[in-house]
Amino acid sequence: MIHKIPAKDRHYQDMGFLKTFWLFSFSNYHDPQNMNFGSLRVFNDDIVMPGAGFPEHPHETMEIITIVLEGTLTHKDDMGNEETITAGEIQRMSAGEGVVHSEFNHHDEPVHLYQLWFYPNQQTEADYEQMRIAPGQTGLTLIASDVPDENVLSIKADAKIFSLTLVDDQVCEFDISSQKGLFVYVHTGTLIILGETYQAGDQARITGPESLTFAAENGSATALVIEVKI
DSSP states (O other): OEEEEOGGGSEEEEOSSEEEEESSOBTTBOOTTOSOBTTEEEEEEEEEOTTEEEEEEEEOSOEEEEEEEESEEEEEETTSOEEEEETTEEEEEEOTTOEEEEEEEOSSSOEEEEEEEEOBSSOOOOEEEEEEOOTTOOEEEEEEESSOOTTSEEOSBSEEEEEEEEOTTOEEEEEEOTTEEEEEEEEEEEEEETTEEEOTTOEEEEESSEEEEEEEEEEEEEEEEEEEEO
8 A cells, every 4th residue: 555645745844943844743743643654753854054953952762863965964972972974974873761962063054864763673772873875876775774784774673774766767676565664755856656756755655565666757766765664
C-alpha cells in the first residue's frame, strides 16, 4: 500500500531563526494520526539561519540522525564532542539515558539539513558517530544501517537509510518484505514511483510486501529512502 503526502500538506513553522517542515508530530504540532512511520518517529526538514541555532537542550532514548545538505553546522555535546558537520556528511547521536547538546550555524549562509529520530531497538549508552557520504554515486546508496558495516553509519534502530540519485532516465528497483515499510522523501527533481509522480517535498509511505520501481522524469531526481520495521 502506498500513501502519498504532497509537499503542501507538510506542517510548516517559521520561527525566524529556523524555517522548518515537520513531517510527523513534533513540538507544538500534534496530530494523533501522524505520530510515526514504524520505527521512524521524527523527520524534520530544517533551514537554520546564519548566526542562529539551538542552544543546549537535552535528549534521551532516541537515535538521532542529522544529514547536512547545504552549509556547515557546529555540534557540541556533554560527551565531549565538538564537531562541524558539512554538506554531504551524516551524524548519529544515540541519546541513551540522556545527553545534552547544541547545534549552531556560525556561518554567513543558511544550513539546510534533515534530522531524523528513530525508536532504538536496544538499550544503549549515549554515543556519537559522524562520516562523509560517498559522493558521485547513482542509484540507491546505503548510508546508514542497523547491520554493522564499516562503510556506512551505524544505527541502533530497525532501519536503513539510502540516498537515491537517478540520472539520465535511470531506473532503480526495490523489494519491500512483509513487516517492513519504506519512507521516501523527494529532495530534487521529479520521481516516479509505480507510475505516480512525486515532486520535491512530496513523501511516500509504503508498506510491504511490495516491489517498487523508481524512475526520474525529465532526466534526474534525488530522494532520501528509509526502510523501517512496521
